[in-house]
Amino acid sequence: MKITIIGAGNMGGAIARGLLATGAAPSEITCTARRHETLSGYEKLGFGVTTDNRQAVVEADMVIFAVKPWLMEEVVKGVAPHMNSRQIVVSVAAGITFDQLSQWLGGAYQMFRVIPNTAVEYGSGVTFISSCNADPCVRKMVLEMFAAMGYALEVQENMMAAGTALASCGIAYAMKYIQAASQGGESLGFDPEQARKIVEYTVKGAAELLLATGKEPQVEIDKVTTPGGMTQKGLQAMEQAGFSDAVRDGLDACLK
Numbered sequence: 001m002k003i004t005i006i007g008a009g010n011m012g013g014a015i016a017r018g019l020l021a022t023g024a025a026p027s028e029i030t031c032t033a034r035r036h037e038t039l040s041g042y043e044k045l046g047f048g049v050t051t052d053n054r055q056a057v058v059e060a061d062m063v064i065f066a067v068k069p070w071l072m073e074e075v076v077k078g079v080a081p082h083m084n085s086r087q088i089v090v091s092v093a094a095g096i097t098f099d100q101l102s103q104w105l106g107g108a109y110q111m112f113r114v115i116p117n118t119a120v121e122y123g124s125g126v127t128f129i130s131s132c133n134a135d136p137c138v139r140k141m142v143l144e145m146f147a148a149m150g151y152a153l154e155v156q157e158n159m160m161a162a163g164t165a166l167a168s169c170g171i172a173y174a175m176k177y178i179q180a181a182s183q184g185g186e187s188l189g190f191d192p193e194q195a196r197k198i199v200e201y202t203v204k205g206a207a208e209l210l211l212a213t214g215k216e217p218q219v220e221i222d223k224v225t226t227p228g229g230m231t232q233k234g235l236q237a238m239e240q241a242g243f244s245d246a247v248r249d250g251l252d253a254c255l256k
Helices: 010-021 036-044 053-057 069-082 098-105 118-122 136-147 157-168 170-187 192-213 217-223 230-240 243-254
Strands: 003-006 029-032 048-050 062-065 088-091 110-115 125-132 150-154
Touching (some): 003 053, 010 029, 029 053, 053 069, 062 069, 098 125, 110 157, 136 150, 157 170, 157 243
Parallel strands (some): 088 110, 125 150
Antiparallel strands (some): 110 125
């Protein structure tokens, strides 16, 4: 299957490299960008590259639009005359609805809204997928394509914003904890690199533990928390400072 990624920036590039890591042939993937300089790294990896979006979509089986939301109308309308209804359309732009896509494309397409996070590049992403006018076999194919890059699930279109908050924005929130804990590690006496590695592997271990056991976080928290112990004192101090409320408030703020 020939895939064209319109907009090989942070997210488009992560998808391209994630596909490569799953075994996709780079020669079957074309990446576009406004500047040749942006595309040089992709060309070295064997991807097709071009600054001409119209040329890039002509022979594609799937067109992934990974440009900023405020550029989507211009970009989609610019390539629509060169596309055909047999092509699969995937939008990675947050907030752009199927109604808008359909209007800009000017025809009936099998359409997908996809919200991944940047960890798809390393096979550890979370991707939300919603579809419109798509055949079941195509829905299965798109789901499997992104599931190969981590965890993927289908949701209704009205859940895409919530998914963006929880996973796409959420990866930054998780990194914010890592940043804060690393700084705390420095104040405890570790050098910056040691502190960051300790926290990174601690977070990685916590996630893998929960994924492997399927247990609720509180079950594992209870295992390492004793009355009056260090863990309990730390958790109490974090909660008194508003830790859980701050996380929930941050997620709510995304949707306002």
